[in-house]
Amino acid sequence: MLSRTADHLFWMARYMERAENTARMLDVNYQTALLPQSADAAEKGWKGLLSISELTGDFAKRYGSVSARTVMDYMVSDANNPSSIRSCLMAARENARAVRGTLTTEVWETQNQTWLEFQRMVATGAFQRDPGAAFEWVKFRSHLSRGVTVGTMLQDEAFHFLRIGSFLERADNTARLLDVKFHAVDSEYHGTQSQSQGNGKDVEYDFYHWSAILRSVSGFEVYRKAYRNVIRPEKVAELLILRPDMPRSLAACVNEVVANLRMVANEQSSETLRRAGRLRADLQYGRIDEILATGLHAYLTQFLDRVGTLGLGISRDFLVPVEG
């Protein structure tokens, strides 16, 4: 397969996944803001969202003060924000259009239709009227995009590069979400012992805080099923980092990346495969108490670095080879 084609497929999947994750985070914040919490906590949530996407500076420059309305406008329909849902859906569609011949008709039409409908929804004010329903729509378009890929595409290289794009992006997004949300609780999270044993109010706040994180990765029911216990931060971290059976966890994402990378391996990709395998082993044999002992923030920062390096390696080995 052409390297350029693989590159477009990889990014098509990444942008679609990013649109979904942005919708998820916005949705959770939007739902949380409906709870009777202080304006301060709500603002913290919106700020956290901007910092996850490393957009705090750009937002401040162009919008000034943080509010639900402005952050949502910025993250949904702002064409000048490269991480807005609009920009992601458009980029996914443009990448798909560049390789539409490689995609099945169903995959291309899904991507094209998503973009056309999104424009219509923004134009008719559907996003402003009912943000919850609109975020749900983005999530389902992403489910559809992945589903139609799995359901109709030949499992050749094109398929594997799409999958690598999806899961590399998801690993990155889940890690960022965890980092920011644990940050919101404590400047450095080292497990429960460092938390105030607190009064009933804090316990209640914690419940909503952690359950919001879980909901943003469709993990609330999964948590109950997996642990049959009250919601505890270290368990939330374990679920989202180490559980290979949780589809949005770092372990699950890296497993998928490794499996698909193996299918496309070429003469120059052994180093990238080694790094991916090592990351996978670290997650497979890692323990949450160890991770928390080194500090969650430090751990996640390192993880994001390694995922970034993996992305560069994939790009160099397959997508934009230097010569020949």
Added chain:
Amino acid sequence: MRPSFDEMQATQDTVREHYRSYQRWLSQQPPDVMRSRREEAEVIFRRVGITFAVYGAKDEDGSGTERLIPFDLIPRVIPAHEWHEMERGLRQRVTALNRFIHDVYHDQEIIKAGIVPADQIFKNAQFRPEMMGVDVPAGVYSHIAGIDIVRAANPDGSGTYYVLEDNLRVPSGVSYMLENRKMMMRLFPDLFSEHRVAPVAHYPDLLLETLRAVAPAAVNDPTVVLLTPGMYNSAYFEHAFLAQQMGVELVEGQDLFVRDNFVYMRTTQGPKRVDVIYRRLDDDFLDPLAFRPDSTLGCAGLLSVYRAGNVTLSNAIGTGVADDKSIYPYVPKMIEFYLGERPILKNVPTYQCRDADDLHYVLDHLGELVVKEVHGAGGYGMLVGPASTKQEIADFRKALEANPGGYIAQPTLSLSTCPTFVESGIAPRHIDLRPFVLSGKTVQMVPGGLTRVALKEGSLVVNSSQGGGTKDTWVLEA
């Protein structure tokens, strides 16, 4: 100008034989059903992304530049015997044109015989001296030709087909022929059970067969690719569509490179050799080392690989020398010269303004003639005398006098009309036809072609860039 020949109505009250059953069906369709079918077609075309890009244009929200080519619901119907004759004529014409190109770049017998003047060829901007003496597989240069045909009315009310133009470089539009048929079958399945419409869906198969047939002789299982200028080209949809239908890679210039006098593409598994390039890119952009040095769309060194016979370009470099409007008048003589046959398809009588007598006549009759730039295309740079204002004619006269050799003129043909579904209802609109002729080991084509229709009342310009639309084209089997 005579009244036009209408493809459906022989007279106001009589319908031509081959349109009878369709007309009966059409007369029973309520207008709102037709209207909703048309909306349905638009929605589908948008979703499928059958669009063309308009350079420099912006939609209201400033983002998209993709437009639909208007699709008309009423098919253009051609009876079997007419198509049969046209097919013979196309085969003959394209064969002669390929012989001519070969001759131009080899022994130039036709010049020696005094049939085509030497300076018509050597002073032609499309003549490529780089091609002199280069042998191409099977001696075929234009593997994919689009021949524009119109039908004009005779004094007795009958009609005659004329070739208006030969497109031997990178003719486009075949994807619309295929998509229009798919759309019609989706919208009106019942019509197809009632009519024996010759299928066209095997075109990509014939195309692939043709491309494989002209691969370099030493290659057993050739790798064919389609070279596109990229997704912002107005015909990108067609490039992607054909590549997908043939199952070949859709490449851009940046995907190709030359090493050791072979062409390779960059793939995820390393370099892979390319044997046949169906290029949808003009000669000028193919190789920055040989042609336009600023081109980033081609592949450096391609020409030298091509000249060595290590890759086939389809169409060949330099085919433009044969489809220029200044060469067009000589095509009937070429057919006689190379094939020893009488031309089956007629040429439109043409005045060559380079000739003093012809120029004199043209200047005296500007108000009645169509004057075209020799190198123009796409309906630009032409004067349609009867449809122009005094001022436009005066302006054009100046341009013509300044550079007579740059123009030819033809009588204003009244293109035939076909009933078309427009805002006011069903009304006649002018149409043309572009069949696609494939030449590899043999000459092949699918029945019919792309029918283009001028949607503006009275307009004779069918180009999509000038507000033209398309129709499905039915060749009825006998």
